[in-house]
Amino acid sequence: MSTHISTPDSIKQGSVLERYMPMLIIGGLFFMFGFVTWLNGSLIPFLQITCELNHFEAYFVTLVFYIAYTVMALPAAKVLKSIGYKKGIVGGLVIMTIGALVFIPAAQTKLYSVFLIALFLLGTGLTVLQTAANPYLVVIGPQESAAVRISIMGILNKGAGIIAPIFFTAFVLTDMSQFNETYLASLDAASRLDALQELSSRLILPYFIMAGMLALLAVFIYFSPLPDVNLDGENETNVDDVNNVDKSILQYPHLILGVITLFFYIGVEVIAGDTIGLYGKELGVTNFGQLTSYTMAFMVVAYIIGIIVIPRWISQEKALVVSAVLGLIFSTFIIMGAKDSHWVWDFFFAWTNVPAIPNTVLFVALLGLANALVWPAVWPMALKDLGKQTATGSAVLIMGISGGALLPLVYGAFAEQSGNSQMSYWIMLPCYLFILYYALIGHKKRHW
Template sequence: MNQMNTSAARPGRQSALLPMIIIAILFFIFGFVTWLNGSLIPFLKIVCDLNEFQALLVTFAFYIAYVVMALPMSLVLNKAGYKNGMVLGLLIMAIGAIMFIPAAQTSHYALFLAALFILGTGLTILQTAANPYVVCIGSRESAAMRISIMGLVNKGAGFIVPIIFTAWVLTGIEQFSEEALALLPAAERSEQLAELSNRLVTPYIYMTAVLLLLAAFVKFSPLPELNLNDSNDTAAANPSWTAVFSYPHLMLGVLALFVYVGVEVIAGDTIGLYGQGLGVAHFGALTSYTMAFMVLGYLVGVCCIPKYLSQERALQGSALFGIVFTLGVMFGSTESHLLADMLFGWWGVPLVPDTVLFLALLGFANALVWPAVWPLALQGLGKLTSTGSALLIMGIAGGALLPLVYGYLAHTSGNSQLAYWMMLPCYAYILFYAFKGHKLRSWR
C-alpha cells in the first residue's frame, strides 16, 4: 500500500515467479489461521461453556494483537530485515500453535486466548514483512493484479479451512449440544467435553510442524532481501507528521476501515455461532460460505475495476449491498431454505436458512471495501503516505472490538438475529465515505 522506492533491482518475470509462489503460500497461511477463528468460536463455546460475548473474545484476542504489537513488531522488522522478519513471524506463530495443545488438554479458555494473541502477533510481523514483496517483486503497473491474486489466495484459504476443521474436529458434534450435555451426570459431562477438547491436539501439532517447515523453507529460499528506501519516511521522523490529522479524507478513511474490518469479522466469524444457535448441522463449516461469496466479490473487482467500475462506485455498491443483506439477516426466515436452494441447491451444497445465507452474502458486500478505501484515503498525501498507511492499519482494531459489541448485544438481548442491527450504522458510514467523505480536503 505504501508508495515505496527500492534500491534493489526489480526481479525479471522468471525470477519473480518463485518469490510470488512463496508469498502466495504465506498469504494462504494468513487466511488459514485468520479464518479458522470462525470455526473455533462455536467449538470453544461448547468446550469452555461460554456465552456469546465470552466466545467472541476469540476475535478480540486475535485482532487486538495487530494494534498492540504493530509498532513493536515494526521495530523488530527494521532490525531483522524483511526476509528474516517473515521467518520470525512464522516461528512466533508456531509458538502460538503449540500453545493450543496444553490449552486443549486443560480446556482453559485463558490459554486459548493467549495462544490466539501470539498467533496474531506472528501474523502482524509476517504481514508487515510480506506485503512489500507484493509490490516490489514485479513491475509497479502490475502490482494491483498481484494484490488481487494474493487476496484470492487468502480468502480461498478461508473457504477451505472450515471444511477441514469440520471434517477433522467437528464430526459427531451433535452429541455435544447443550440439550444432550445437560442430561448427563457432571462427571460424564466433563469427560465428554475433555474428549472433545483433545480433538484439537493432533491438528495443532501438524500446524506447528508446517509453520516450522515453512520458516526453514523461507530462511533458506532464494527470496531476495528487499532494500527499501522509502522517501516518505522523512515524514515519520519529522514533527510535521502530525499534519496527517489535517486531511479529513484520511482520518475518515481510518474510521471506514475500522467499521469495515469489524463487519467483515462479524460476517465471517459469528456465522458458525449463529448457525449453531439455529441448529444448523454443519455450523462449523459456515465460514466457508462467507469466504466463497468474498472470493466472488474479489473476482468481480479483478474483472471490473477500473475498466467497468470505478473505486468510488465499487465502494458505494458494497455499502448498499451491506445494508440490504444486513436487513435480510435481521428479518429473513430462520426456517426457510428457499434462497439457498435457488442459489446453489442444484450443486449439492448443504442448504442453510435464509437468514444465514444473507449473513454469508455479506462476504460479497465486504470484498471490495478494503481495496477501494486505501487509494481513496491516501490520495494526495505525498510524503505523508507512510504515516497515513500506518494509521489505516490501526483500523484493524475494528475486528477486535465490534464483534464484542455484537456478542454483548446478542447475549443481553437474548436475540442473536436482531443483534446484527449494529452493522447497519457501520455500512451507513461506509456509504457516507463512498459518496462524500473521501472527497473532503478540509475540516471547514
C-alpha cells in the first residue's frame, strides 16, 4: 500500500512542547469526539420520555447523527482540500457549536424535529473533524508507531464515552423516578405537559456549556501552532500507483467487502452503546442513563489489550476473528439470557460495589470487548494495495459509518413491532457472521 504524506518541519524540529503539542491537540479532539458521540446513549431514553416516542421513533437519534457521516464525508474532503486541515478543524468545531446551541430552542419547544436538526449539525461537524484529524495521527510521529497512536486515540474516545453518560446523569437525569410512565399517566393533560417541559428544559444548561467549550476550543486551535500537512503526494509515484491508477475503486473486492464490514461493525457498535440505556430502563435498572459507560469501559479494556498483544502475539487478522466470535457469543447470551438474573455480575463484578445489572444488560455492555478492535483491524486490511486509490478508498470506507444510522433503527422497528427488545438483538448475529467472513476470507480477495 502506498500513502504519500509529508511531516511538517515544525513537527520534526523544535522543542519537546512543539513536537508534542499537535498530539495533545488531536488527543483532545478525539476525547471530544467520544463525548459528543456517546452522549446519544443517554439522550435516547431521555428524549423517548420527553417527546413521548416509541422505540422506532427514538432511534431516529442515531439515524440523523450517523447519516451525516455518509452525506457529508465527500463534501468535507473537498472543503478540507480547499481551505486546509487546520481551518477545517476550526470550521468543524464552529458547526458543532451551532448544533449544540440549537438544542436550546429544541428544549424550549420540545419539538423532536428540532432535536434531530441539532443532532445532524453535530454529526456534520464531527464528520469534518474526523476527516481532518485522522490524517494527523499518521504524520505527527514515526510511521511505525502510527498504530499505537490510533489505539491511544481510541482509548481517549471511548474514555469520553464513559464520562459523558455520567455527566448527563448528573446534570439531566437526577430524580428521574418522578417521570415514570405510571406517574405521567396519572396527570391531566396540562400537568403532564408542564412536567415534560420541565424535564426538557434540563438540557438547556449542559448544551449551553458544551457550545461555549466548543467555541473556546475553536478559538484555541485557530491560534495554536498546529501546522497544516500535505497528504496529496502529487509529485510522488511508485509501482503500485502506476498499476492502479486506471482501475475503478469497485475493482477492489477487499475494499468493498471492507466497507460492508464497517457498515455492520458500526451498526453493532452503536446498538451496543446506544440501546443499552433504553433496554436497561425497560428492565428496571435505576441508573439506566449511565449504562453506555459500561459498554465504553469494556471497549477501553479491549483497546489496552490490543496495544499489548497486537502484533506481538497475535495478528490483526486473528484479532478480528476473535472479535467476531466474541460478538456471536455475547449476542447469543443476550437473546437467551434470563431478564431477572444477575448472577454474572454478582460473580465477576460484586467487588466494584456498583449496583448489579441483569445478565442480558451486562452482555450488551460486554459487546464493547468484541467491538473495540474491529475498526483498527479492518482499515489497513481494506486499504492494502490501493496505491493512489488510497484516498478514494478511505472516503468510501467512511461511508460504512452509515451502519450506525440504519441498523439501530432496524433494531428499534423490530422492538416496537414485537414488543420484545431482548429478542430484537438477534439482528446482530448476521452482522458478526459477516465480520467473521471478512476476517477469514474477504480481506484476501483481489478479484471478484
